[in-house]
Amino acid sequence: MPFIRLDPPTPEAGPELFFEGRPLRFRPGETVAGALMAAGVTAFRETPVSGAARGPWCLMGACFDCLVSIDGQDNQRACMVAARAGMKVRRQIGARRDAAGAGK
Amino acid sequence: MSRWDAIVIGAGPAGIGGASLLAERGARVLLVDETPGPGGQIWRGIETVPESRAAILGPDYRAGAAEVARLRASGATLAFSTEAWRVEPDGTVWLRDAGGLRREAARHLLVATGAMERPVPLPGWTLPGVTTIGGLQILLKREGLLPRGPLALVGTGPLVYLYAAQCLTAGKRDLVLVDTARPGAMLAALPHLPRALLGHGPAYLAKGAGLLWQLRRAGIAVHTNARQIGIEPDGDGGLVLRFLGRGRHRLRLSRIGLHEGVIPETHLLRSLGCRMLWSAAAVAFHPARDRDLCSSLGHVHVAGDAGGVGGAMVALLEGRIAAMAILERLGHQVDPLLVSATRRARRAHLAARPLIERLYRPAPELLTPPDEVVACRCEEVRCGEIRASLAAGAAGPNQLKAFLRCGMGPCQGRICGPTLAQLTARIRGVTMEEAGWLTVRPPLRPVSVGEIAALASEEP
Ligand SMILES: Cc1cc2nc3c(=O)[nH]c(=O)nc-3n(C[C@H](O)[C@H](O)[C@H](O)COP(=O)(O)OP(=O)(O)OC[C@H]3O[C@@H](n4cnc5c(N)ncnc54)[C@H](O)[C@@H]3O)c2cc1C
Numbered sequence: 001m002p003f004i005r006l007d008p009p010t011p012e013a014g015p016e017l018f019f020e021g022r023p024l025r026f027r028p029g030e031t032v033a034g035a036l037m038a039a040g041v042t043a044f045r046e047t048p049v050s051g052a053a054r055g056p057w058c059l060m061g062a063c064f065d066c067l068v069s070i071d072g073q074d075n076q077r078a079c080m081v082a083a084r085a086g087m088k089v090r091r092q093i094g095a096r097r098d099a100a101g102a103g104k
Numbered sequence: 105m106s107r108w109d110a111i112v113i114g115a116g117p118a119g120i121g122g123a124s125l126l127a128e129r130g131a132r133v134l135l136v137d138e139t140p141g142p143g144g145q146i147w148r149g150i151e152t153v154p155e156s157r158a159a160i161l162g163p164d165y166r167a168g169a170a171e172v173a174r175l176r177a178s179g180a181t182l183a184f185s186t187e188a189w190r191v192e193p194d195g196t197v198w199l200r201d202a203g204g205l206r207r208e209a210a211r212h213l214l215v216a217t218g219a220m221e222r223p224v225p226l227p228g229w230t231l232p233g234v235t236t237i238g239g240l241q242i243l244l245k246r247e248g249l250l251p252r253g254p255l256a257l258v259g260t261g262p263l264v265y266l267y268a269a270q271c272l273t274a275g276k277r278d279l280v281l282v283d284t285a286r287p288g289a290m291l292a293a294l295p296h297l298p299r300a301l302l303g304h305g306p307a308y309l310a311k312g313a314g315l316l317w318q319l320r321r322a323g324i325a326v327h328t329n330a331r332q333i334g335i336e337p338d339g340d341g342g343l344v345l346r347f348l349g350r351g352r353h354r355l356r357l358s359r360i361g362l363h364e365g366v367i368p369e370t371h372l373l374r375s376l377g378c379r380m381l382w383s384a385a386a387v388a389f390h391p392a393r394d395r396d397l398c399s400s401l402g403h404v405h406v407a408g409d410a411g412g413v414g415g416a417m418v419a420l421l422e423g424r425i426a427a428m429a430i431l432e433r434l435g436h437q438v439d440p441l442l443v444s445a446t447r448r449a450r451r452a453h454l455a456a457r458p459l460i461e462r463l464y465r466p467a468p469e470l471l472t473p474p475d476e477v478v479a480c481r482c483e484e485v486r487c488g489e490i491r492a493s494l495a496a497g498a499a500g501p502n503q504l505k506a507f508l509r510c511g512m513g514p515c516q517g518r519i520c521g522p523t524l525a526q527l528t529a530r531i532r533g534v535t536m537e538e539a540g541w542l543t544v545r546p547p548l549r550p551v552s553v554g555e556i557a558a559l560a561s562e563e564p
Contacts, residue, residue: 027248035247062515082185
């Protein structure tokens, strides 16, 4: 796993979210980006222009490179959204690209 | 909807300092921040961090607890997980939180939106596994995550050394520093040394020296004068870093952090139409401000890194200076001795700043990258296309955006903006101010058409 969790281990019944249908345990207080990165996910999306794989760059909400689809809603900044139990997260493949970032 | 005396945007040291003082003196204040709690970049998560993590982050981090406690006691209304996505010069602020969109109005605005890391466009910087060093530090502060496997920290600036030292304290040893500062930087910074020995300057220098000593003692490898940096995938999920230092290097790594200093986050200020200035010393645009930290718009004050990067203490003090100016305008009495003492304290904390800026100035070639490098991460526009467009007559960042779509993606040019301005200045032979900046239009954060429609139907 590409990250070490410094805090003591989560109790067995820690909350789970779903990434690409796969259950993934996270710690309360983590963002979606943190939870995915801790689980070894590096590519969060494919760009609409060339299909290149991308992951988080700034982790502070500025770059919009960690965009994922959460519960059916595209263009969510994984680094700014708190992980919640039962949340369904998917890689964003392509998806819309205008400046406003207006989802559906 | 009743009007607030002031809305403070950003709950880092600057917003905390400003909102606390305003509320303590009886002003009606709303403080908003899009993160879940107070602290900003330096004190992120200060109220919830486990003790073991705070110990790794160090004393400057812990210092935030007292300021945040003062904020909580001040009586300011606090709204976290709340984005300011549209701000108007008349003091209208459009917010978005879990409950949807809403609008608030204030007589004065205090913009304390902080800084962001300077983008570092170089070959391979868009690969997954490559982040900013500040981003890695956020993962440490917020999630308690430490990268596993060989990590390279590439760049220059205090944050490189601070994060490296925090890694060491957390027990990480497989760490290599790739320093991009030019060998002449030390000599060029020397004329700023006398001033840096005044005020609180020596404390900053001692802190820096302490970090360097900690890295040295731990035997961390440091490559100096790194140039021609490039990153490639290595096939099985890892990364290869190539650079020219003392000889050619090729390192295999599991993760790479890049950092070339921090620059004011002026997005919101540009959307308001605040006048911007170029600082050659800081290599960044910042808003014009008067002695009271008021921007070119009479009701908009700017405190902290958003006005010019000065660090946490300067941000806190600037928040208070702006708060005192706002209090006076609201008709409150403010002790002139307190004003002048706070101004003096701010100057004392800025004493080492010119030295730090010169010492860690990014190498010029990093600001105008080679043709093949992606400048706009959203629309994948390369520097070569930008150069060609400028040579064919594009006047500056806004025309480049119209011609090439760079700056039109979801980040709204936060990341490519500095490169567009640098390339314009270089190729068209104009000053940075003439090259200009990308114009910003709201929404500053993604807001859906459905949300706006819901807002419209609720309002009379
Ligand atoms: C990634 C990063 C890491 C850093 N780490 C350190 C460190 O460890 N030690 C150190 O001494 N210095 C650090 N710095 C420098 C640091 O910026 C200053 O020391 C200090 O935090 C500046 O305080 P500030 O109040 O001006 O801004 P910040 O602390 O950056 O606070 C700005 C706040 O505004 C909020 N905000 C911005 N826009 C909006 C909006 N539209 N709506 C709602 N909220 C908004 C942000 O969420 C943030 O909380 C770091 C800088 C960066 C960019």
